[in-house]
Amino acid sequence: MSHVPINLYTPKNPYYDMPDASPGINPPAIYVNSLGRFYTDRYNWNSVGGFSAGSFGARSLILLHELAHIVSPPGFIGSDADTPGASEKNTQMVIDHCLHAILEVIDARKQ
Ligand SMILES: [Zn+2]
Numbered sequence: 157m158s159h160v161p162i163n164l165y166t167p168k169n170p171y172y173d174m175p176d177a178s179p180g181i182n183p184p185a186i187y188v189n190s191l192g193r194f195y196t197d198r199y200n201w202n203s204v205g206g207f208s209a210g211s212f213g214a215r216s217l218i219l220l221h222e223l224a225h226i227v228s229p230p231g232f233i234g235s236d237a238d239t240p241g242a243s244e245k246n247t248q249m250v251i252d253h254c255l256h257a258i259l260e261v262i263d264a265r266k267q
Contacts, residue, residue: 157223159184166190170199175237176218179225186222194218205251212265216258220250 165187167174176192179185188194193202197209207213224232224246232249236242 157219160223160226161185162219163187164190172200174199176200176204177222178237179222181226184226186219186226188218192218205247205255212262213258216254216261217247217250220254221247224250 161184163185167189170191174189174192176189176194178187178189180187191199193200193204193209194215195210200209203209204214205217207217221243225234228234229249233239233242233246236246
């Protein structure tokens with residue numbers, strides 16, 4: 157993660173189901189939508205894997221999802237933007253593998 161630049165962008169025409177973030181593959185980068193659920197529930201009020209928009213958990217899932225696009229672990233769907241349900245399936249895979257670690261960090265931050 158420390159080798160992947162994280163860039164912010166603001167869409168000109170925001171809409172409900174816009175991406176919260178997108179991967180850049182060559183060179184590797186993560187593009188975070190400043191109007192997406194990384195920061196706000198203004199356009200999309202659904203949780204991110206059970207975490208509220210803008211929370212540490214939502215931000216962790218969004219960044220780990222995009223990082224997975226860059227490192228391509230087995231079973232992760234490379235191009236999930238245009239296939240219904242594919243992005244959610246990928247996020248579930250991130251949850252299955254990373255939720256425990258995310259919750260540990262959240263817990264440690266409370267102390
Ligand atoms: Zn994706």
